[in-house]
Amino acid sequence: QKEVEQDPGPLSVPEGAIVSLNCTYSNSAFQYFMWYRQYSRKGPELLMYTYSSGNKEDGRFTAQVDKSSKYISLFIRDSQPSDSATYLCAMEGDSSYKLIFGSGTRLLVRP
Amino acid sequence: DADVTQTPRNRITKTGKRIMLECSQTKGHDRMYWYRQDPGLGLRLIYYSFDVKDINKGEISDGYSVSRQAQAKFSLSLESAIPNQTALYFCATSGQETGLQYFGPGTRLLVL
Numbered sequence: 001q002k003e004v005e006q007d008p009g010p011l012s013v014p015e016g017a018i019v020s021l022n023c024t025y026s027n028s029a030f031q032y033f034m035w036y037r038q039y040s041r042k043g044p045e046l047l048m049y050t051y052s053s054g055n056k057e058d059g060r061f062t063a064q065v066d067k068s069s070k071y072i073s074l075f076i077r078d079s080q081p082s083d084s085a086t087y088l089c090a091m092e093g094d095s096s097y098k099l100i101f102g103s104g105t106r107l108l109v110r111p
Numbered sequence: 112d113a114d115v116t117q118t119p120r121n122r123i124t125k126t127g128k129r130i131m132l133e134c135s136q137t138k139g140h141d142r143m144y145w146y147r148q149d150p151g152l153g154l155r156l157i158y159y160s161f162d163v164k165d166i167n168k169g170e171i172s173d174g175y176s177v178s179r180q181a182q183a184k185f186s187l188s189l190e191s192a193i194p195n196q197t198a199l200y201f202c203a204t205s206g207q208e209t210g211l212q213y214f215g216p217g218t219r220l221l222v223l
Contacts, residue, residue: 008151041219043115043216043217099156101153101154102153
């Protein structure tokens with residue numbers, strides 16, 4: 001079993017929809033949780049990060065962590081075609097700052 | 112200018128050849144990383160370095176070596192390339208305060 005599980009998609013939604021992207025994990029020691037966005041043929045770009053449990057909002061994006069369920073989510077409101085990309089979750093594995101990545105969910109927002 | 116740069120961006124080579132991928136950063140970070148990305152497997156850590164004198168193997172270091180020439184430069188070598196090393200390779204950096212990593216644009220490598 002992988003330490004971090006992420007549905008590969010693709011997830012196809014119409015423009016303006018609310019998108020929910022999720023990851024589950026098995027290691028209860030994870031403390032930092034991140035979301036990266038990766039456009040085709042580009043490097044991953046850090047989108048949001050949260051420490052421990054709770055929510056964090058940045059514009060149309062909300063990151064949510066539920067440590068009791070070992071479940072993290074990224075919500076995108078009013079999705080735009082420019083949001084079409086692969087979204088990777090990542091977690092800090094231990095104090096050595098090595099990140100464990102999910103395999104990514106491909107999102108397509110249709111105009 | 113990009114904070115993390117990688118050269119070359121694309122490379123085609125033949126089995127058995129030695130190749131080097133280079134990474135430079137202007138973020139002033141001490142920590143640097145090399146990953147490979149394969150479809151369905153996500154990002155896997157090859158090597159990481161916390162400073163010039165500290166280099167560590169990641170989960171898939173076999174067949175690879177690295178060199179940290181300076182704080183800002185970290186190179187990845189494939190001593191004798193093989194076809195299953197065909198992948199997208201990314202360099203990343205992070206500061207000491209957090210584990211937030213910032214990625215370069217990647218090198219697309221094809222080994223024939």
